Amino acid sequence: MSEPILRVEGLRVAFDHPLGKVQAVDDVGFALSPGERFGLAGESGSGKSTLALAILRMIKPPGRIEAGEVWFAGQRLADLDDEGVREVRLAGIALVPQGSMNSLNPVLRIGRQIADAFADHGLRLGRTEQERRVKALLADVGLPPTVSRMYPHELSGGMKQRACIAIAISLRPKVIIADEPTSALDVVVQRQVIATLARVQQDLAAAVVLIGHDMGLMAQFVDRLGVMYAGRLVEVAPIAEIIANPRHPYTRALIAALPSLERRGVLAGIPGLAPLLRDLPPGCAFHPRCPQATDRCRIEKPMVRDIAGAQVACHVA
Amino acid sequence: MWRDPVVPLIEAVDVSKRFAGGLGRESTLALAGLSLAIHAEKPSIIAVVGESGSGKTTLARLLLGLAEPSSGEIRYRGTNLRALDRDGRRAFRHDVQAVFQDPYGVYNPFYRIDHVLTTPLRRFRLAGSRAEARQLIGEALRSVGLQPEEILGRFPHQLSGGQRQRVMVARALLLQPKLIVADEPVSMVDASLRATILGSLRELTDEHSISVLYITHDLATAYQVSDAILVLYRAHLVEAGDVGRVVTAPRHPYTQLLVSAIPRAHLARDWLAQEEDSRRNGVNPTDAGCCFAERCPVAMPACLSAAPGLYRTEARRAVACVKYHEHPTLPPGDPGAVLSNGGTPPAPFPRFSG
Numbered sequence: 001m002s003e004p005i006l007r008v009e010g011l012r013v014a015f016d017h018p019l020g021k022v023q024a025v026d027d028v029g030f031a032l033s034p035g036e037r038f039g040l041a042g043e044s045g046s047g048k049s050t051l052a053l054a055i056l057r058m059i060k061p062p063g064r065i066e067a068g069e070v071w072f073a074g075q076r077l078a079d080l081d082d083e084g085v086r087e088v089r090l091a092g093i094a095l096v097p098q099g100s101m102n103s104l105n106p107v108l109r110i111g112r113q114i115a116d117a118f119a120d121h122g123l124r125l126g127r128t129e130q131e132r133r134v135k136a137l138l139a140d141v142g143l144p145p146t147v148s149r150m151y152p153h154e155l156s157g158g159m160k161q162r163a164c165i166a167i168a169i170s171l172r173p174k175v176i177i178a179d180e181p182t183s184a185l186d187v188v189v190q191r192q193v194i195a196t197l198a199r200v201q202q203d204l205a206a207a208v209v210l211i212g213h214d215m216g217l218m219a220q221f222v223d224r225l226g227v228m229y230a231g232r233l234v235e236v237a238p239i240a241e242i243i244a245n246p247r248h249p250y251t252r253a254l255i256a257a258l259p260s261l262e263r264r265g266v267l268a269g270i271p272g273l274a275p276l277l278r279d280l281p282p283g284c285a286f287h288p289r290c291p292q293a294t295d296r297c298r299i300e301k302p303m304v305r306d307i308a309g310a311q312v313a314c315h316v317a
Numbered sequence: 318m319w320r321d322p323v324v325p326l327i328e329a330v331d332v333s334k335r336f337a338g339g340l341g342r343e344s345t346l347a348l349a350g351l352s353l354a355i356h357a358e359k360p361s362i363i364a365v366v367g368e369s370g371s372g373k374t375t376l377a378r379l380l381l382g383l384a385e386p387s388s389g390e391i392r393y394r395g396t397n398l399r400a401l402d403r404d405g406r407r408a409f410r411h412d413v414q415a416v417f418q419d420p421y422g423v424y425n426p427f428y429r430i431d432h433v434l435t436t437p438l439r440r441f442r443l444a445g446s447r448a449e450a451r452q453l454i455g456e457a458l459r460s461v462g463l464q465p466e467e468i469l470g471r472f473p474h475q476l477s478g479g480q481r482q483r484v485m486v487a488r489a490l491l492l493q494p495k496l497i498v499a500d501e502p503v504s505m506v507d508a509s510l511r512a513t514i515l516g517s518l519r520e521l522t523d524e525h526s527i528s529v530l531y532i533t534h535d536l537a538t539a540y541q542v543s544d545a546i547l548v549l550y551r552a553h554l555v556e557a558g559d560v561g562r563v564v565t566a567p568r569h570p571y572t573q574l575l576v577s578a579i580p581r582a583h584l585a586r587d588w589l590a591q592e593e594d595s596r597r598n599g600v601n602p603t604d605a606g607c608c609f610a611e612r613c614p615v616a617m618p619a620c621l622s623a624a625p626g627l628y629r630t631e632a633r634r635a636v637a638c639v640k641y642h643e644h645p646t647l648p649p650g651d652p653g654a655v656l657s658n659g660g661t662p663p664a665p666f667p668r669f670s671g
C-alpha cells in the first residue's frame with residue numbers, strides 16, 4: 001500500500017458545556033490512500049461533521065481539539081503555523097461543508113465566488129486568465145460557461161451543489177471532504193452530483209471523504225466505510241465487506257433502516273434514540289439500543305479489534 | 318364515462334395552477350390539469366412523488382385550500398371550496414388536516430407543547446371539560462407512540478425532531494379528521510426515526526380510518542407505506558396507480574429513471590454507470606409536446622408535436638406516455654377508478670416490524 005495522503009490518529013474533540021464536557025469525537029483514527037473513496041456514516045449527532053472540521057483544525061470555542069494528530073502528505077498539521085494550515089485548506093484538503101449550496105453569497109455572481117478562492121490564496125491572475133480558469137472549472141463539474149455570470153438564485157439545487165464542488169476543487173486539492181453533499185436533492189439529481197464528484201476526483205487523482213447516512217449511497221460510491229456512533233468509529237471495513245457481512249450491530253441496524261424496494265412492510269427503524277454526548281451510557285454507548293447486548297457491554301467499553309480485515313469496536317461481533 | 322357512485326370527500330377536477338411572473342418574466346406552470354378523488358369510506362394512503370419543483374407541494378396547498386387553482390375546481394363533499402359557506406368551511410377545516418415538513422419551524426418556541434394540542438380542542442369545542450381535554454390529548458399522544466408525561470409541559474426545544482413530528486401527527490389525530498395532508502413529513506428526520514413516524518401514519522389509516530396524502534421525494538418510503546401513488550414531473554402527472562405495480566414494474570420512462578436512481582445497498586455497483594442515461598438527449602422540448610421529451614431515452618418525433626394523453630394501461634394504473642396510446646384514454650376532469658380510492662378496497666397491508 002502506498003503512503004497515506006491523510007492520516008488521523010487518536011483525534012479527540014470536546015465541547016465545554018455548563019452541564020459537563022461533551023466528547024464529540026472520541027479517539028478516532030484512520031488513514032486514507034491517494035485516490036481512495038472513504039465514507040463516514042452515522043446518525044445526526046454522531047460526530048461526523050465535527051471530525052471533518054477537526055481534520056482541518058477549524059474547531060471553534062467552546063470546542064477544542066484535546067488530543068490526536070493529523071498528517072497530510074507526510075506533514076504534521078500541528079507543526080504548521082496558522083498561515084501554513086490555511087494553505088493546506090482548499091489547496092491540500094478541500095471541504096464541501098454541509099448545506100454549502102445554501103451558503104453561496106446571494107449577491108455575487110458564481111464566477112466571482114469561484115475567483116475569490118484564487119485571490120484568497122494569493123493567486124494574482126489577469127482578467128482573461130481568471131475567466132478562462134473559472135470556465136474550465138465550471139466545465140469540470142458539468143456546468144455551462146454562462147453559469148459564471150449567474151446569481152445563486154438562478155440555479156437549481158443540483159447546479160448550486162456542483163458550483164460548490166467547483167469552488168472546492170479550484171486549487172486542485174489532494175483530498176476532498178464532502179459533508180452530506182446531496183441530502184437535500186432528489187435521487188436523479190443526487191446521482192448527477194455524485195457522478196460529477198467521481199469525475200473530478202479521478203481528474204485530480206484526489207481522495208474523497210464522503211459524509212452521510214444513506215447506506216445505499218455509500219454502497220454505490222465508497223471503497224471503504226467508517227461507521228460512527230456517539231463520537232467513535234465503531235467499524236471500519238471495505239464497503240463490500242460491510243454490505244455482505246456487517247459486524248457491528250449498529251452497522252446492521254443502519255443497513256436495515258434503509259427502506260427496501262423488494263419487499264413491502266419491512267420498514268425497520270433503530271429502536272431508541274441516539275444518546276446524549278454529555279451523558280453517555282457506561283460500557284458500550286450503543287448497548288441500550290443493541291439487540292445483542294450482554295452484561296459485559298453494559299460495563300466495559302469495547303476496544304477496536306481486527307476481525308478478518310475489519311476494525312470493529314464490539315464485544316459480541 | 319366512469320363516475321364515482323358517491324360524492325368524494327375531496328376531489329380535484331382538472332386542476333391547474335400557474336404562478337404569474339413579475340417584471341416581464343414568464344409565468345410558471347406548477348400543476349397541469351390534475352384530477353383526483355379521495356373518498357372517506359375507503360381510508361388509504363396515497364403517495365405523491367416527484368423531484369423538487371414538480372408540483373407536489375402546490376397540489377397539497379390546493380387541497381388544503383391554502384392556494385386557489387388557476388383553472389379547475391377543488392371540491393369538498395361536492396361543493397367548490399370557494400363556494401363553501403361558513404359552516405361548510407368549518408367542517409372542511411375539521412375534516413382535512415396538515416402535517417408539514419419542518420418539525421422545528423411549526424412550533425412557537427415560547428409556548429409549551431401543550432399549546433398546539435389544546436388550541437384545536439378549544440377552537441372546535443371538542444372537549445367539555447379540562448379533564449376530558451387531558452384525556453383526549455393523552456390518547457392521541459399514546460396512539461403515535463409517545464408518553465404524555467414525557468411530552469406535556471415541555472418546550473419544543475426539549476424534544477427531538479422525531480418527537481416533535483409525532484406530536485404534529487397527534488395534533489392532527491385529535492380532530493379525528495378524514496384526511497391528513499402530510500408534506501414531506503420525514504425528510505428532516507433521521508433514518509432511524511423515519512420508520513416510527515411512517516408507522517404512525519399507517520396506523521392512522523388502519524386503525525383510525527383516516528386517509529393520508531403522503532407527499533415525498535422518496536420513492537422507497539412511498540412504496541413501503543402507501544396503497545396508491547401519483548408520480549409528478551414538471552407539473553404533469555406522468556404515472557399513477559397501485560403502488561406495488563408502479564414501483565416494481567414502472568411503465569413511464571421518468572418513473573423508470575426514478576426507480577433506477579435510488580442507490581441500493583447491494584454488492585453490485587451499477588448505480589453510477591447508469592448515470593449517462595439520465596442526461597439530456599439533445600431533443601429540444603416544445604411547449605406542445607411531452608414534458609419529459611428532452612430527457613427521455615425513448616423519445617420519438619410524436620412526443621414533440623402533442624402532449625400524451627393519460628392512458629389506462631391496467632385496471633388500476635394510468636400512464637401519460639405515447640408508448641401506451643393503444644390503451645383507452647382517461648378524459649380530463651375524470652379521476653376514473655385509477656385516481657380514486659373509491660373502487661375496490663386496497664389489499665390488506667403487511668404490518669411494520671419497526
